[in-house]
Amino acid sequence: MPIRFLKRCAPDPYVLALVLTAALAALFPVRGDAAAALDGAVVVAIGFLFFLHGARLPGGAVRDGVRHWRLHGAILLSTYALFPLLGLACAILVPAVLTEPLHLGVLFLCVLPSTVQSSIAFTSLAGGNVAAAICAATFSNVLGVLLTPLLAGLLMAGGSGAVPLDALPRVVLLLLVPFLLGQLARRWIGPRVRGHARALGRLDRGVILAVVFTAFSEGTTSGSWQQLTPVRLVLLAVLTAGLLVVVLLVTTAMAHRFGFSGPDRIALVFAGSKKSLASGLPMASVLFPAAAVGLLVLPLMLYHQFQLIACAWLARRFAAARASAEPDVTPSPT
Numbered sequence: 001m002p003i004r005f006l007k008r009c010a011p012d013p014y015v016l017a018l019v020l021t022a023a024l025a026a027l028f029p030v031r032g033d034a035a036a037a038l039d040g041a042v043v044v045a046i047g048f049l050f051f052l053h054g055a056r057l058p059g060g061a062v063r064d065g066v067r068h069w070r071l072h073g074a075i076l077l078s079t080y081a082l083f084p085l086l087g088l089a090c091a092i093l094v095p096a097v098l099t100e101p102l103h104l105g106v107l108f109l110c111v112l113p114s115t116v117q118s119s120i121a122f123t124s125l126a127g128g129n130v131a132a133a134i135c136a137a138t139f140s141n142v143l144g145v146l147l148t149p150l151l152a153g154l155l156m157a158g159g160s161g162a163v164p165l166d167a168l169p170r171v172v173l174l175l176l177v178p179f180l181l182g183q184l185a186r187r188w189i190g191p192r193v194r195g196h197a198r199a200l201g202r203l204d205r206g207v208i209l210a211v212v213f214t215a216f217s218e219g220t221t222s223g224s225w226q227q228l229t230p231v232r233l234v235l236l237a238v239l240t241a242g243l244l245v246v247v248l249l250v251t252t253a254m255a256h257r258f259g260f261s262g263p264d265r266i267a268l269v270f271a272g273s274k275k276s277l278a279s280g281l282p283m284a285s286v287l288f289p290a291a292a293v294g295l296l297v298l299p300l301m302l303y304h305q306f307q308l309i310a311c312a313w314l315a316r317r318f319a320a321a322r323a324s325a326e327p328d329v330t331p332s333p334t
Helices: 002-009 013-027 032-056 061-067 069-093 100-110 117-126 130-155 165-184 186-195 197-222 230-257 262-273 277-287 290-296 298-325
Strands: none
Touching (some): 032 277, 069 100, 069 230, 100 230, 100 277, 117 262, 117 298, 130 262, 186 197, 197 277, 197 290, 277 298
């Protein structure tokens, strides 16, 4: 039992890669012309990445969402209302627990869309409504390309390193336009893009690692890491874990309150509690000043690890509960 528990709590290999990249950037940051060239390359890569995301996402999300509007409405309510309200409530922890930049990072985490791959994978493992999870996660990401920058601008305005509303044209050009172009091209290149899901996954990870390296390099050269003490880091980890627990409890209560079936409840809990690292890190590099990105994405990186651990455990529990509830139809020996 202890060995199995330790395996579940072991860091995700990709999270370890992110940590190692951040450490490398802290030790050997890029400066001057090299930093400017890397930043330009990352911006171009992010635009291409969002084009491919637009081409990859299946069509019909809006139509399917209307058909099952109560479930998808509940998931969107959790993603874009419950989370932001909790993020705003965390303001009472400044400055005792959180610094202002870390609180802005928590707010940014709270306005991100849900994940696609892990929401579907955990819902499937738990025996939930996979079709609903696919639709909800897709719809969340389509809306997130526009809603995340808008909510970030509204909720984070005035804070140090916050995204000003006049930065939205840049967001439209670098995120929304490539995404919409990908959606328009989906009928011609969508099947081919989805057929190379593994290569696209590697591109996703590579771009995110480049974003992390650029952000942490800038944070090192600007001296912003002096604001983060070991105690602050531990408190931030506790806070992000607590945020996940609260959302899981609330989405579970919502599922019962709305009278959803067992499979729909599972889809709501998983799709409604996730936040996308794949979308969040590239968005952060476009939305925020380079010197601020490193601290602002820390809550997201911590939350990503916690959601993988907690949801893997929950998925196994849901699957076991559903298996025990099913009648045994095995014929008795005669």
